[in-house]
Amino acid sequence: MLLAKTLRSSTFRLALIAIAVFGLIVAAIMAYVYFGTLAYVRSRVGDAGDHGDFTAMIGLAMFAVAMLLAMLAGLAAVLVTRRTVGRIEEINATSRAIMLSGLDRRIPLRGSHDEWDRVAENLNLMLDRIETLMGEVKQVSDNVAHDLRTPLTRMRGRLEKAYHTPRDSEADAALIGDTIADLDAVLGMFASITRISEIETRARKGAFRRLNLVEVAGEVVELYDAAAEEVATRLSISGDREVSVTGDRDLLFDAIANLVDNAIKHGRAGGQVTVTCRSAGGGADIAIADDGPGIAAAQRDHVFKRFTRLEQSRYTPGNGLGLSLVAAVARLHGAEITLHDNAPGLTVRLSFPTS
Structure with missing residues (x-):
């Protein structure tokens, strides 16, 4: 060479x-x-x-x-x-x-298309990537500061109010419960950030093995069946009976669980969420479809960034890190993640390469 x-x-x-x-x-x-x-x-x-x-x-x-x-x-x-x-x-x-x-x-190019121009092009692409990553780091820092301000302000307000009022066992118990819930939300946010960073460093490929994607998806459907029933949503799984992929079972479980959870939360009340697993051209596909409002085409490139929350999801629980984790798991497995209209609703598809 x-x-x-x-x-x-x-x-x-x-x-x-x-x-x-x-x-x-x-x-x-x-x-x-x-x-x-x-x-x-x-x-x-x-x-x-x-x-x-x-x-x-x-x-x-x-x-x-x-x-x-x-x-x-x-x-x-x-x-x-x-x-x-x-x-x-x-x-x-x-x-x-x-x-x-x-x-x-950026490094100037001479238009000679020789090896020096190729080196300059690669260095410029690297600089573009670094600039993008630095922008994402700044965005994450700003979003973390913004998302932490609300629960920390609430906790401080409650504690200050409790400090200046006489002790009441019931009120104190309620304050402690609310404060623990806010702390759990903050700790959950940091746990999600740490998990995404761990996945992106590709430190977990040692756990890769051959597995049946249908079994993993079936466990997720079984886990979220009760949550779907609470909002009268029909949750089902369809497709092939066996779809083989090579990957980390726990990470794939988490990714599919995040997608199913989003589909139930943002789907139409009384609607349907379908998980479909199929073998495709030597690879594997898994699609999670709902019948909710969907996501506009102009916003689909942004939903996988950390802390991104669309306007229609502002008042639902979450921190905007679920789809970021899904994207990190997809990159680790070399899978392509795409969003499609379900007319109505949204279909999220993970396409795994031939393994």
């Missing part, structure tokens, strides 16, 4: 051109020396006293050739090195500018 890239590189092509030019020059000089020497010998046949002049002429010619080759090789080395160092200096200058002013600078 490295040899093939070397043979395709523009620097290698320049070196070949330089060597070819040098070779032509050397061949011309040697031809001149050869034919000149041949003419000299023919004109001096029989004159033994001229052999010293002949030897001196050959020596001078060879010395001239050596000096010319050294000069040309040095010139070629300078030209090739200057081109390489020039591109490196462009990268270094841009790197220094980025360190001083921020991530909005």
Whole structure:
């Protein structure tokens, strides 16, 4: 692979051109020396006293050739090195500018489409990714601060009120219960963030094994059957009886559970939620469909970001991390997650690759 890239590189092509030019020059000089020497010998046949002049002429010619080759090789080395160092200096200058002013600078491209342009393109893509991640970190920090402010303010208000009022066992018990609930919500938020980070670091691939996706989905349906009955929603599973995937059973359970929970919460009261598992082209698909209001097409790219909550879900329990966890699990398993209209409602599909 490295040899093939070397043979395709523009620097290698320049070196070949330089060597070819040098070779032509050397061949011309040697031809001149050869034919000149041949003419000299023919004109001096029989004159033994001229052999010293002949030897001196050959020596001078060879010395001239050596000096010319050294000069040309040095010139070629300078030209090739200057081109390489020039591109490196462009990268270094841009790197220094980025360190001083921020991530909005990019390495300039020359349009030559050589390996240096490809390096610059890859570095620019890396900078784009870093800028995106830094923006997401800032967004997460802002959202954490915003989401923590409400429960912490409520807890402080309750404690302050209790501090300034006489003790009442029933009121104190209610205050303690409400405070514990708020603390549980805060701790749950941090637990979700930690779990997503753990998944994104790909630290759990050691638990991957072959499993039947239908069994995992069936356990989720059984777990949420009571929650669905409370809102008169029919929860069912359909599709193939066996769908094999390679993955982490616990993470897949959590991802499917989050999708089913969302479908029940945001689906139509008295409606239906269907979980469908199928084998597809050597891979596997699982789809969770509801008949609720769905998600507008313009918002579908944003719902998998952390703490994103749509307007219609502002007054339902949650912290906007469920779909972020689903997306992290999908990335870990190399699966594609897509959203489709269910007319009415929404279908969330996880498509696993051939394993």
